[in-house]
Amino acid sequence: MKLRHIIWSGLICMLTIGTSNAQEIMTLEKCRELALENNTSAAIAKRSKDKAEYTKQAYRANYFPKISASGNYLYTNAGLNKSLPASYLPTFVPDPATGELIPNILTMGADGNPIFKEYAYFPEMDLSLKLSGTWMAGLRAEQPIYTGGKITSAYNMSKIGNEIAGLNQDLTRADIIVKTDEAYWTFVQTNELLKLALSYQKVVTELLRNVTDAQEVGLKHKNDVLKVQVKLNEAALRIRQAENGLNLSRMNLCHVMGISLATGIILPESFDDHPFGNLDRTIDYSHRPEYAILDRQVKLKEQQVKLTQSEFLPQIGIMANYGYINGLEMNGNKLLDRTSFSVMASVSIPLFQWGEGRNKVRAAKAEHDIMQLQRDEVSEMMELELTKALDKCDESALEAALTAHSLQQAEENMKVSEDMYNAGIETIADYLESQTVWQRAWMEYINAGTRQRLNWTYYQKATGKL
Known part of the structure; x- marks a missing residue:
């Protein structure tokens, strides 16, 4: 008989822990949605992506002329007053x-x-030169012609940085989903453990009632009643522990989802229908955002080498100015009142820096090689992680099947032991032991189911499917 046939119909299915009247029916998908919507790390990753996009657009602007306007106005009480004899x-x-x-x-x-x-x-002549009131205004346009590839390298680096920011969003999303799944299935696990504790208490309570009735008519010894009472006390303690664990796991799930810790959570009626896909042992780790980030970082270092080289190549640019100046009076006559236009070309050619450029380029290439080695090392670790995730999924699937079979056998054993005890063939200790075995088998079944679902999440993350 499956586990859901053992659990009483509707028991604690609508269980809510907390002081708030607010209740939410939470499926795994809804928990993920709330966590992704409210998580601070996701918001930071999004703003980082926006920042990278703005940075890319800023570097793209370096291809175009830079136009600026300027203006100056002079106010001063200084002047020149002189008399020529x-x-x-x-x-x-x-x-x-x-x-x-x-x-x-x-x-x-x-x-x-x-x-x-x-x-x-x-x-004889008197001269009076007035400076105050002089002003000028102008427009300037600057256009780089050749920068040794500096503008192109910087723009390419900004594009790669934008891609890394997008991949970091994917990585953050996967991490949030893993944390949410861990919190969700822990809450499911503690909820099922509470159901188990209550079911065990019910079985022991029924046994205590039967043994007490038999002892009152002289069919059982007082010792049997005391043994059952000890088990009932243990059951009460397990219920309290399960209740506390359930409350803590509910609060942790609320924290991960970014909602009030006092929110009550209602679980769906059944968890046996949670789908599992097929394990694909041919898939690799290249779809993981971590690998893609490392690959982009290697390309970023390639552009860094080109950017360093550009600093020691010729720089050519042109600049055009158009301006107007007005003011500077002498003896009441304005001296300046005209426009002007000028064009200037500039060329800068590095000749000798005592090996500075060569060594800087070598250092940049060394950084590129280091990043390649780090990518290769991390790639091997991701391959090991993927293999481990595959093995864990395979093992947990087998464990879930075996524990389900063991639970059926333990239930059947408990019923046989009950019949033998009622017939007087088996002692109360043997019957209590069969109940303990049934309880332990149920607990192992719950834990195995939780591990199976978490290992499936870890497998999806290791393959880059989250």
Whole structure:
């Protein structure tokens, strides 16, 4: 007879532990959905993915010209006020032969300085230069022409980083599902253990009633009653332990799902219909997000080598400026009031850095080799983990089948022992022992079922199917 035929109909199926009146019927799929929706790690992974996407778009912008506007305004009380004194200036006359202007010299003085035939009178002049109120505005455009592959490498790195962030989302999701399954099946396990404890108590209570009635009419000894009472006390303790375990496992499941710890949880009526797929021993670990992340990290290091090399290659760029300046008055007349346009090209060629570039590239290549070795090492560990998960699934399936058969045999043994005890052929100790064997077989059946379901979850994670 299957386990669900042993459990009384409807017993504790609607069990709720906690002070809150809120109750939720929780299937495994619903628990997973709530955990993925409310888990902080999932939210962090999502924001990390958003950040990586924004970073990729930012690096993509480096392919296009950068345009900026600038403006300056000068306010100051400083200025220039100066008076030029009156003076006599020498004159020049044209040379008939060449047409060039030559000094109009009359003779040379005793001191060796020339004396001109004529002088021009320069009157006294006051100068006033005003700086305040000068302003300028302009537009600048900068466009890299050749950067040694720096822009392309940086953009490729940002794309790989975006892919890693997406894979990290998948990894976080798988980890959350594993934690949710562990919490869910632990809650199922403790719920079934409580049902077992209550069923055992019912069996022992019925036995105590029969033995007590027989002892009152002299058919049984007081010693038999005391032995059954000891077992009944043990059953009461197991019920209390199961109740406490059930309450703690319910609270832990609520915590994993991100809901109130006081929320009552109602389990579905049966867990025997939980589907299991077929084990595929030909599948590998390459679908796991952990492996894909390692593979992307190797590619990231490849781009890092190219980025390092670009730092020591020629850099070529152009810059264009268009501006307007206004201000700077002299004696009330504005000196500056015009626009200007300029274009500038720049070329930078590294010539000699005493081996800096060569050694930096070598260091980047060493990092790439290290990452490849780490990927290979972790790949072997994932292969071992997958093999272990396959073996555990196979073992737990066999264990579940064997414990189910053992439970049927233990139940049949208990019934035979009960009949023999009632017939006076078997002692009360033998009958109590058959009950203990039945209880232990039921407990092993529950634990085996829990392990089978958890091992299936671990297998799915090891194959990258979660």
